[in-house]
Amino acid sequence: MKMEHTSISMVTGNPRGQSGTSKINIPNGKNKNDSFGFNEVLNKKSGWNVLIASLAEFLGTAVLIFVGCSGCLGSLGSQPPPFQVAFVFGFTVTLIIQSIGHISDAHINPAITIGSIVLGKKSLAVGIFYIFAQCAGAIVGYGFLKIVTPIDIMYATNHTGVDSFCVTQLNEKIHPIQGFLIELAATGVLMFMCSAVWDSRNEKNSDSIPIKFGLVIAGLCMVFGPHTGCSLNPARSLGPALWTGSWDKHWIYWLGPMTGAFIASVLYRWIFAEKLKSSVSSLPVKAEVNANSSQARTENGSSEYLIANKKENVMKNYKNKGKHS
Secondary structure, rough: OOOOOOOOOOOOOOOOOOOOOOOOOOOOOOOOOOOOOOHHHHHHHHHHHHHHHHHHHHHHHHHHHHHHHOOOOOOOOOOOOHHHHHHHHHHHHHHHHHHHHHHOOOOOOOHHHHHHHHHOOHHHHHHHHHHHHHHHHHHHHHHHHHHOHHHHHHOOOOOHHHHHHOOOOOOOOHHHHHHHHHHHHHHHHHHHHHHHHHOOHHHOOOOOOOHHHHHHHHHHHHHHHHHOOOOOOHHHHHHHHHHHHOOOOHHHHHHHHHHHHHHHHHHHHHOOOOOOHHHHHHHHHHHHHHHHHHHHHHHHHHHHHHHHHHHHHHHHHHHHHHHHH
């Protein structure tokens, strides 16, 4: 939630921009005969790196669910305010990006991984590994929370019953289509930020990226939490739903974020990344440079010729004067 960090990016992504054929680091050195990236996974060296990165995604997502959902546990039997829950999830994202952003880009979110595939930051094969790791991490993270949390505390802080603790649920006043659009829009905003962070033109603004992402997550949760629970992350909704069996309108938390991330990444790649513009605009500059270089060489050559010719004339005049004398 290597934002090159390469890494957008969850969420998130690595603050450092990666060099590539375009301004947004679109594909970094993939084999043209391996458009899906399976050779990268099967290769011994790069495959090991993929496994390490996937393990980081697994642990990062587990921490997101364990710590984030722990923030939903109030004290003295009182339910924590939405403000508290929002900042707990936001600061947890900050922790994770700072910890594993340099290893896996800290996506910790299948929607962000989908966006990174669209942008060419990750191959399809690596993306599949990431998504499986993220979902598994969310399941393990919530399971560990259930192990260490007494049942009576879950009951005391959740008036609807323990079976729905930390489950993203649609507000009864919100229509499912509205909920879908809210998740789509909120995740789209997050994905757009990831795309911008991954853009090499944005390197000068890469300071404190983990904190920036944490605050964005907290802000989105405060705004949209009352509507849908503000999942933004299919894995975040999957873990609690699987353990509690609460699948009511669960499709919203997969289709909404995935669609939002896809749309945002497509828009950024084809409109704002300016891949063609950056490559075409460089041609006149190169042509002008070459023209100037040729002109300079011509001028230099002419100057040398004039100097040599002048020397020759001086010598002739000197010889003529000698003859006349």
